[in-house]
Amino acid sequence: MKRIMGWAVGAAVLIAIGVFVVRVVFEDPHVAKGRAIFSQYCTGCHGDKGRGDGFNAHNLDPGPRDLTDRVEAFMADSTNEDLFKGIREGVSGNFPVAAGEKAAHPKKEVKKGEAAKKGEEDEAGGSPLMPYWGYTLSEEQIWDLVAYIRTLHKNSADKIKFKEAAGEEKKPSVSRPQPVTFPDLNSAEGQKMAVEGQGLYETKYSCTGCHRIGEKGGQIGPELSRAGFRMNAAWMYQWIQYPQAIRHDTKMPAFNMPEVDAKPVVMYLKTLRATAAESPGPPSGKGPT
Ligand code: HEC
Numbered sequence: 001m002k003r004i005m006g007w008a009v010g011a012a013v014l015i016a017i018g019v020f021v022v023r024v025v026f027e028d029p030h031v032a033k034g035r036a037i038f039s040q041y042c043t044g045c046h047g048d049k050g051r052g053d054g055f056n057a058h059n060l061d062p063g064p065r066d067l068t069d070r071v072e073a074f075m076a077d078s079t080n081e082d083l084f085k086g087i088r089e090g091v092s093g094n095f096p097v098a099a100g101e102k103a104a105h106p107k108k109e110v111k112k113g114e115a116a117k118k119g120e121e122d123e124a125g126g127s128p129l130m131p132y133w134g135y136t137l138s139e140e141q142i143w144d145l146v147a148y149i150r151t152l153h154k155n156s157a158d159k160i161k162f163k164e165a166a167g168e169e170k171k172p173s174v175s176r177p178q179p180v181t182f183p184d185l186n187s188a189e190g191q192k193m194a195v196e197g198q199g200l201y202e203t204k205y206s207c208t209g210c211h212r213i214g215e216k217g218g219q220i221g222p223e224l225s226r227a228g229f230r231m232n233a234a235w236m237y238q239w240i241q242y243p244q245a246i247r248h249d250t251k252m253p254a255f256n257m258p259e260v261d262a263k264p265v266v267m268y269l270k271t272l273r274a275t276a277a278e279s280p281g282p283p284s285g286k287g288p289t
């Protein structure tokens with residue numbers, strides 16, 4: 001009897017090792033790439049297994065989507081194209097589309113006349129806490145993410161057809177920030193811009209989802225209560241639009257903001273001048289330890 005048990009356990013272990021080896025050797029290369037990109041940029045909010053339970057999730061309202069559909073079949077009902085657009089453009093309607101391009105999640109419009117009567121569903125209105133990645137990741141990388149996310153929930157979506165990348169992989173095109181001048185922080189213009197910038201920071205771009213100011217906000221990026229002392233305006237202006245130009249593997253997404261948004265956001269950051277005693281921790285580029 002003991003011997004049979006021993007054999008059974010041995011066989012089970014061998015099967016488990018076999019399954020693991022098969023997965024590593026035969027896993028779709030796109031799924032494997034998607035998994036790696038996901039762990040670089042997404043797990044802080046969505047969790048290691050995509051369950052919406054990353055270390056930063058408790059700071060977010062609404063919380064990150066559970067990509068495994070444990071409670072409702074949300075992901076299962078989305079097409080591959082829906083997922084691609086959601087990752088590329090976010091779901092808030094704030095993605096700055098290139099001229100001539102159509103946004104997947106257009107800004108909420110007040111419906112009038114016929115459309116209102118028909119009660120058409122409006123797709124927009126998702127949370128800006130889901131950042132847009134279209135200026136950080138290439139289209140191929142976003143498709144890799146879709147391929148990986150499809151392994152996290154039951155679905156009957158079509159298999160993604162990857163075009164074999166011919167030569168250089170297409171990288172997102174970000175307009176390089178031009179040098180700008182900033183008004184004096186204490187001038188009326190400076191004050192007005194800083195107030196506007198706070199609104200953009202908290203709502204349109206939801207920087208709050210990743211950064212704390214005092215006790216409020218997320219913990220993926222450094223705490224910013226002393227940003228106004230620590231960093232100069234020109235550097236911040238560059239950084240917030242295209243951080244990858246400064247640190248290529250940073251987890252902060254490229255926003256590619258227009259100048260009319262980027263300047264006020266920087267003016268707001270310049271006002272953050274808490275004393276060391278008021279600031280909860282030393283600045284660090286790391287997540288929680
Ligand atoms: C700062 C936190 C945060 C990060 C980082 C983040 N997400 Fe999200 N994500 C969210 C939130 C919050 C939602 C829910 C949005 C809503 O319901 O309005 C969401 C929703 C989604 C959805 C569902 C979209 C939909 O239609 O509702 C997908 C897919 C997704 N995220 C994928 C990703 C991928 C892939 C990455 C990494 C490249 C990523 N997320 C990084 C916070 C985050």
Ligand code: HEC
Pocket residue numbers: 131201205206207208209210211220221222227231236239240247249250251252253255265269283284285286
């Ligand atoms: C998905 C998370 C995320 C979002 C959203 C985000 N950041 Fe960041 N941010 C980071 C991370 C991570 C770093 C640290 C950079 C590094 O070390 O790679 C950072 C660094 C910074 C820094 C430099 C801080 C320092 O102490 O060096 C500034 C300034 C900053 N972010 C401002 C912003 C602003 C303004 C927004 C909104 C427009 C924003 N961030 C949105 C993740 C994020």
